[in-house]
Amino acid sequence: MKTVIVKNPSRESLPSQALSFLKALQGLDTAEKVTFNLDEVSWCCPMLILPLAAYILETGSDSVVTAKKTTSYLNAIKFPKGVNSVSSLEQQMQKNKSFVPISVLLRNAGADRERLEQMFGDFVLGQLGSIEGTSNVIYYPIGELVGNIFEHSKKEQGYIFGQYYPSKGYFDICIVDRGRGLSGAYKDEKGLSFTDEQAITEVMKGNSTKSDIERGYGVRTSKRVVCEGLKGSFMLISGKSALYCDKDMKDAIVDLGSLGWQGVVIGYRIPIPKNPIDITPYLE
């Protein structure tokens, strides 16, 4: 089995984290089994580590990962297998209150999936404080973006992971699927042929991959909540294109060139809220 060396991200930004995992996967077949070497990686941020976990689980790659600098952290977050039930999440969070393990969300888990999302949101909220309005702006993107995984991907499972960095003053969250991607969803659901870039811009216009014209608000409004409401940054990758936005409202379509991801990766970074926030203006 081939060994893939994962490079340490050169910067702290979400695109830098993404570039690290995208380069690690460059040139691999969609389902190629590999072993990952993370010896060079100093910080396993969600935007870097969750896509690798999803790749390992979905391809059946060797989960024996070498990681000299981050072994204890990877064990604490249950990389790569994660947890997929409320009871196992509760068990892990009692062992270590500073970390929430990788959560594997199952489409047909019903109320259990809903409670896993609730516990994840509660953990984020617990770290970021209780300023008025914070709970809405924390729960909203989690709910909408996880829901989107199951709406567009057609896969039976999705992944979510987050990490608080108190010294840096922000919380990173990543949500991943290994499904058909946004362009695949438009093709299958509506018969529309879009490039990955076009599919992303259609999603950001609020044009749902579903036929119901009342739908399609989730991703765009979540991005607004993160970037405008929370003054954070947001990145969405689908296929060979990506969207990046941050608090300065720099919205960019990103050409990934020969890099890419089968499915969708969404990462966002939330600074610690300092003032009350009203979610209403961003709901449209």
Place this chain on the structure above:
Amino acid sequence: MFKAFFKTKNKESRANLNVAQLVAETLNSRDIVLSLKNNILESNAQEVDLDFSEVRFISRSAAHELIKLREDFSINSDKKVNVVNANSDVSNMLRVVAANRIVPKSSEILNRSYNRETIESLVSSLG
């Protein structure tokens, strides 16, 4: 098992369904709202109160599905479904989504333009 969550006030007329106990305190997915439909149908009551007293949050998608579910019962059934004891955040979300159903998406959003970057140039520019 779900019957434990029903409190029938009047066996034939009205039932109360505790949504948080049945599902979760935060309602995120459309699927979970659709699952409530079975619980409503299980009740013999003519009128079912969905009790949101312990629900802390409802997503936009779940709110949309809930509005459609109520509409569906209103049009296609003799059962009446009420949302009761919702907190101000849940009520606000339901109000926003209901209002939004009659307002088209703005042209500003539809015609938005984007900067174009390679990922390498973006990483460099962000520092």
